[in-house]
Amino acid sequence: MRKYVLLSTALCLAFAFTSCGTKEDAYKKAYEKAKAQEEQQNQQKPVQDEAPVVTPLAEKPADQTTVTNVNNANVRSENVTVVSGKGLQAYSVVVGSFSLKANAEGLQSTLKQGGYDAQIAYNPQVNMYRVIASTSDDKASAVQSRDAIRGSKFNPKSDAWLLFKK
Template sequence: MKKYLVLCAGLCAFMAFTSCKSSESAYKKAYEKAKAQEAAQTNEPIATAAPVVTPLENKQVSETTVMDNADNATVRSEDVTVVSGPGLKNFSVVVGSYSLKANAEGMQRTLKNAGYDAQIAYNSARNMYRVVATTFADKAAAVSSRNQLRSKYADAWLLFKK
């Protein structure tokens, strides 16, 4: 008798689990209904088509050249000591600042391979190694060099050695 009772209970459980399948289409319909309600609340149409793209208009532009005024260029003044290199002049273009000397030496090698006479200067007040790509006696030449270096090193800045 117990065998039949267990067999009937198993058959009933099997029938219950197989008859209650979830349907993805029901979930999809509920999702679409919710999206439609959301669009109705915001008064926006449901995006079903590709977005409209406005064509570009070609306009004739006259070529202008903007010259950076060297007198207005921002210069940081720091007391630095040359660690590696022949020596700094009054104005230098710094392309990297590192707290580890090994990182500064890696940047120096990269610059030397690119043809620059790169140097490393140490700022003891900030505990930073400054990698100098170029150094000049006058500010105008340093500004020009910084502008050229910014195409590759966007954060290049001017250093005035105290």
């Protein structure tokens, strides 16, 4: 009798293990289901046959020069003292700002070799030495001088700006 019980238990176990699907079968079913969903989504999307047409930008050379509006030119107002130079007038063109005086003197000598009457002014509030390429009493000539310096080799970054001495 024990033989029959043992045999029937083994048979039941064998049947249980063979009736369950393998993991590979489960992965295969999940893959096929995802593939079917992807195909269904692709069928629902409209197909674009052609890429959108983009018109190229045509560059035209400038046929006129623009005049800087003197009244709208940005001007910084600072209280500075002249360290090296003849003295400042109302408007000055600053081409460099340095925390070390030696660096400011280097740019000043370069500008002087280029024909500018360069000066150095010190702003104690920000602890900066300002290298000034030119100075004038009226704003219009200071703007013209700034624009000329911006296009020169002495100011390649085009960062010259106007300073109004307090």
